[in-house]
Amino acid sequence: RRRASIMTHTDEFDLDLDVDVVVYGTGLCQSIVAAACARRGRATAHFDADVSYGANFGSLRASADVSRAFDAPEHSTHPVRVFGSGVDASTGCLTPSGREAMGSGGLSGDGSSCTRGYSIDINAPRVVLGADEFVECIVDSTAHKYMEFKAIEKTYVVRDGVAEPMASNRSDVFKDTTLSGAEKRALMRFLKLVHVEAMKDAAQRRRSGRNGEETNVAVGAPGSEWGLDGASSATRDALNESDGLNIDPDETMDTFLTRHGLSEKLRAGVTYALALQTRVDCDAASAIEDLKVYILSVAKYGPQTGACLIPVYGAADIPQAFCRVAAVEGATYVLRQALRNVNEHAERATSVVSAGGQDIPAKFIFMPAPSRANGTISVHAVCVLDASMTPEFSQLLVVFPPGSVREDARVAVRALQIGAHTGCCPNGRFILYVSHVIDAGDDQSDPYRDVRAVLRALVRHSDNEDDDKDVPGAFGPDATKPTAIWGMMYTQPCGSMADVNALKAPGNVSYCVDYPDASATYRGAMRAAQEAYGKLFDDDMFPIDARGNDDDKDDDDDKDGAT
Numbered sequence: 019r020r021r022a023s024i025m026t027h028t029d030e031f032d033l034d035l036d037v038d039v040v041v042y043g044t045g046l047c048q049s050i051v052a053a054a055c056a057r058r059g060r061a062t063a064h065f066d067a068d069v070s071y072g073a074n075f076g077s078l079r080a081s082a083d084v085s086r087a088f089d090a091p092e093h094s095t096h097p098v099r100v101f102g103s104g105v106d107a108s109t110g111c112l113t114p115s116g117r118e119a120m121g122s123g124g125l126s127g128d129g130s131s132c133t134r135g136y137s138i139d140i141n142a143p144r145v146v147l148g149a150d151e152f153v154e155c156i157v158d159s160t161a162h163k164y165m166e167f168k169a170i171e172k173t174y175v176v177r178d179g180v181a182e183p184m185a186s187n188r189s190d191v192f193k194d195t196t197l198s199g200a201e202k203r204a205l206m207r208f209l210k211l212v213h214v215e216a217m218k219d220a221a222q223r224r225r226s227g228r229n230g231e232e233t234n235v236a237v238g239a240p241g242s243e244w245g246l247d248g249a250s251s252a253t254r255d256a257l258n259e260s261d262g263l264n265i266d267p268d269e270t271m272d273t274f275l276t277r278h279g280l281s282e283k284l285r286a287g288v289t290y291a292l293a294l295q296t297r298v299d300c301d302a303a304s305a306i307e308d309l310k311v312y313i314l315s316v317a318k319y320g321p322q323t324g325a326c327l328i329p330v331y332g333a334a335d336i337p338q339a340f341c342r343v344a345a346v347e348g349a350t351y352v353l354r355q356a357l358r359n360v361n362e363h364a365e366r367a368t369s370v371v372s373a374g375g376q377d378i379p380a381k382f383i384f385m386p387a388p389s390r391a392n393g394t395i396s397v398h399a400v401c402v403l404d405a406s407m408t409p410e411f412s413q414l415l416v417v418f419p420p421g422s423v424r425e426d427a428r429v430a431v432r433a434l435q436i437g438a439h440t441g442c443c444p445n446g447r448f449i450l451y452v453s454h455v456i457d458a459g460d461d462q463s464d465p466y467r468d469v470r471a472v473l474r475a476l477v478r479h480s481d482n483e484d485d486d487k488d489v490p491g492a493f494g495p496d497a498t499k500p501t502a503i504w505g506m507m508y509t510q511p512c513g514s515m516a517d518v519n520a521l522k523a524p525g526n527v528s529y530c531v532d533y534p535d536a537s538a539t540y541r542g543a544m545r546a547a548q549e550a551y552g553k554l555f556d557d558d559m560f561p562i563d564a565r566g567n568d569d570d571k572d573d574d575d576d577k578d579g580a581t
């Protein structure tokens with residue numbers, strides 16, 4: 019930081035700005051904050067040193083070198099590895115056949131255009147749950163006007179090397195031939211109880227778009243997925259009048275589910291595929307809250323849709339949508355412009371200094387928080403496939419619970435495949451994302467060993483010495499593994515509120531978490547934005563005139579329509 023007494027630089031190229039708020043960085047946290055400030059009528063200027071929106075929530079950049087597909091993301095904490103059938107292993111460059119294969123779908127294969135039509139997220143897989151508070155944030159901010167979503171068609175859980183579909187609605191539970199009758203009854207009984215408890219909360223009931231009466235409708239009707247229509251009146255009354263789930267303090271999710279009679283197989287599926295937990299020792303209280311959101315999200319957008327949504331055109335469209343909200347409300351956007359200093363006087367920030375030397379006065383400033391050294395990292399692999407992993411679905415999530423990849427592993431590994439319907443790749447091509455976290459203090463000497471094992475189970479690739487080894491596919495011996503034409507492995511720091519809480523700042527400066535957290539959703543970035551905004555302002559981030567309540571049915575209908 020510089021003191022305000024230093025001489026201010028001015029010249030004819032200075033920006034003509036008179037603002038209340040300066041926001042630096044277009045990551046999701048900062049973009050939500052910028053939209054909130056602009057919607058509240060505060061003159062806002064939003065800067066980013068990059069040429070595109072999204073920062074760590076953005077997309078890989080197509081390489082200017084035609085021999086390579088995409089540039090490695092910044093801030094990888096370990097050496098980046100490039101692999102695939104269309105990659106020269108000695109150089110990491112695309113071969114002529116690799117460029118042609120990448121450019122399939124009507125694009126030329128001359129190398130210069132082989133990445134056209136691709137939008138590859140930096141930090142994926144990540145999903146949106148239909149009844150999540152993040153969806154409410156999208157609607158309240160009006161960012162939904164600039165976004166589209168597709169539903170994930172099927173979720174699988176890998177057990178003993180085999181990917182088995184995870185039931186996401188009541189009908190699927192009854193059709194699942196891998197579950198015994200006792201397991202089906204135990205799962206239905208437990209999920210009914212969780213659904214009833216979730217609907218007792220007014221905010222969760224509002225986000226679900228339901229009124230609580232759906233538990234009595236027939237199977238197949240909208241909202242009936244965890245219904246009680248087959249239960250006796252005594253069972254229904256007992257559930258509705260129950261004292262809750264009775265979660266013991268400090269109880270782990272595994273212990274809690276065991277107490278409710280779920281088998282080991284069901285415990286893994288519920289914890290990591292439905293509640294979307296990351297670590298083996300996750301606590302029951304927070305996991306159950308996440309499970310409630312998942313259950314209320316099932317079939318919210320129709321009886322055949324699941325809980326998880328993914329953004330069309332990639333995750334970078336989410337921060338960009340919030341930036342559009344801010345721009346419509348009058349915010350000024352300046353890309354390719356870094357900020358190098360914050361000037362202070364009397365423990366207050368007075369202005370920021372651009373890379374070009376311009377002094378820009380501001381009453382409030384939001385800056386990205388630096389990542390912690392030696393903290394938790396997220397490990398990523400992304401590859402372009404020549405076919406889908408299963409012919410039935412294009413968008414599918416595959417969850418490897420802790421211990422399914424490596425016996426002593428304590429975190430889940432998630433794999434998400436998306437197809438051309440998302441607008442992220444050409445017809446006939448698919449994108450596969452694989453990711454997990456390694457906590458601070460754990461062995462990070464070979465961060466890619468688990469993603470390599472997952473890739474060997476799902477696709478054909480040539481990244482390691484075992485590339486010719488016959489590894490059974492997760493989708494069965496009769497399924498043909500797709501080939502990874504091009505792929506990249508890299509690591510990224512994980513963001514958390516600890517990155518912010520440890521920093522000292524002037525009273526009118528707030529830090530934003532700049533990296534995604536270890537979860538599978540975008541909720542962490544939204545809550546980080548709430549924290550950053552709340553440090554400087556007392557009002558809600560977004561006006562709540564669009565949000566209804568139980569006494570205002572018309573507002574509820576308007577909000578449901580927008581959602």
